[in-house]
Amino acid sequence: MIFVFSLSSSADLNNVRFSAYRTAMKLRRLQKALCLDLLSLSAACDALDQHNLKQNDQPMDILQIINCLTTIYDRLEQEHNNLVNVPLCVDMCLNWLLNVYDTGRTGRIRVLSFKTGIISLCKAHLEDKYRYLFKQVASSTGFCDQRRLGLLLHDSIQIPRQLGEVASFGGSNIEPSVRSCFQFANNKPEIEAALFLDWMRLEPQSMVWLPVLHRVAAAETAKHQAKCNICKECPIIGFRYRSLKHFNYDICQSCFFSGRVAKGHKMHYPMVEYCTPTTSGEDVRDFAKVLKNKFRTKRYFAKHPRMGYLPVQTVLEGDNMET
Template identity: 35%
Template sequence: MIEAFRDNGLNTLDHTTEISVSRLETVISSIYYQLNKRLPSTHQISVEQSISLLLNFMIAAYDSEGRGKLTVFSVKAMLATMCGGKMLDKLRYVFSQMSDSNGLMIFSKFDQFLKEVLKLPTAVFEGPSFGYTEHSVRTCFPQQKKIMLNTFLDTMMADPPPQCLVWLPLMHRLAHVENVFHPVECSYCRCESMMGFRYRCQQCHNYQLCQNCFWRGHANGPHSNQHQMKEHSSWKSPAKKLSHAISKSLGCVPTREPPHPVFPEQPEKPLDLANIVPPRPLTNVNDTMVSHMSSGAPTPTKRLQYSQDIPSHLADEHALIASFVARLQHCARVLDSPSRLDEEHRLIARYAARLAAEAGNMTRPPTDLSFNFDANKQQRQLIAELENKNREILQEIQRLRLEHEQASQPTPEKAQQNPTLLAELRLLRQRKDELEQRMSALQESRRELMVQLEGLMKLLKEEEQKQAAQATGSPQTSPTHGGSRSMPMPVHSTSAGSTPTHCPQDPLSGVGGDVQEAFAQGTRRDLRNDLLVAADSITSTMSSLVKELHSG
């Protein structure tokens, strides 16, 4: 986690600095991609899904207002709390972010840490039980005094811990026993084995429950929920239990170790070995030296620096080795951790190798020394140039990646900064609305025309039937009756008020004047042709409208 913070430059930013969601996504991506590289192929994770889940959870927990920005301290506190690892290492890192140069905890920063970390249970609806209050700091440290690292660890890792942080060690215990196997049968659900916690009754003989049955309050037989239960996070065979009981009765059991090692009260200052310990000769370029960084963690770095004043450096190296031996004798408890022991051993081995190499170089003639020095200087310059080019290439890759992400995901802020783009977008939307309205009007007009055409076809059909019936069924009349009855023919009215009274009602009277005028004359073939022409006109109009919509 610390490596990811450094790779993304968070260690150089102030705690109150705000970072964007895109940069947070870059940090999370680097974490999961580096983690996936270190996992075996059988335990690979879905990186994209993991990044999306964690990013959305952090935004929901820490950016409820939707500002799109989070502080550096919030990101560090949340990721350090949720990452996998020992609780001791997490608390040490958190204390380093809240302490001053003298190793004293700053209460204002601890209060800010509680505000940030208690947003995690609030995000899963546990705010009423573990929410932040103004008295949260007082509940952790009732007396306002100087809080050093050991006091901070004793308070946070106590049993029970502070009330507002009870959930933190519980989550670590759950994660620790998640895959622990117990070859014991559950007395309630009769499951042949258990995973996770195992609970054993202190009153009922050989009565054991799995964590699911215990958490649900299940009980059967003589057992009751009021009985005292003991929680087991591991499985011991009967042989181990017997040997442990015998050792305990004989007093061979070692005293219980403290919950955490005792650390020095004063923070260790990082050692600057650049001018004290030169590197080995170039006969073995792959050797690396360990240099202390700001956090105290050793990181291998290739150094190719020589010193012309060899006797003074030999004296400095002897003094440094003597100081390390004194520290090993005086602070044995502090240096019990394997990482610190390995660090000191590697440094001492490094110094011994340098002494042997320097002694061999001192026996050489001055011409060989000057020649080697010039060659080493050229190689150092070449390596420095290559490192600078590599750094520039990495920066360029990072810049191009950010530009690609910003281009692929345009934000509303960028759209607001380009008025030309907004104007074009507004015109396109307006044009789209106009075309949709025009299409709707044309569709409505087409529907009305089709209805009118259908009505005209019905009228023509009825007129043909009437003419056929009159031609076959009506008797021939004599011319002496004064005049024969005339066939009903359409008569065009020249005024709206005049109405023909000497003939039946016009079958086209319900149609507009233009349509009536078009269909009042000509044969039936002309009428059908006109109908087909009108239908073709409607079809061509709709086709042109569709083409215009597609082109727009």
């Protein structure tokens, strides 16, 4: 089966220089094509409960997947009848799930894989998704060991892998990510949800594509009362990048993602990203940072690059992502 939303559908996004944003923008396009941006977490959970999908290590065959997807999309059609074509959405989502989780074409995927795919792309707060997914691999006492966390991270990394982007997120070997999480938890044998959430808030390299997807969605309708110093777009729509080295220096997402810079501004200079319009408090804070950075040398910025995520050291696959 060939999934309608092929990689070529996102070919125009391949010129986005930063892998986390390139992946997130492809996933946002996919999310909309599958109408999963309309699916609330509670509606997804209701459908999963209705089909009694509680044993996460159990396999689902194609008929079970279709039945559950039909329940999900029937409900979405009732709420958004002019946006949802049930047979088309079921067919496309089935194809996507099989492309991600059934590369051997066995006609089966695990219940955990189904949940990971649907919940990752549904409409919900980021931390609600984290809590739900952690609960799927935790024991009845609410704790999770390394093996079970590995199952969740393995299923999660398959999503960028299917887009050909896995190397930027540490590769398909999730052992370093599991090790990173448990080192963060002082090498306890098991972790609880609160520790997992604290680790995920650091945006570990293997999972950074998911919070970036949420920022991409939030930025879509953002309008900033600022002018891009490169292409002169005003107001800036989408992401706004404000320099923390120069006063009143802003870049729109198109120029930032393509790596364009104006004279006198270097790529390694610190910038702050906004996916929603700035508040007066943020303006004051940024002004103070620019003032401080005015007295710092070029050598300082080259020596102190800002890492926007928690790097995960890998042995074989994948280089560290761009800052």
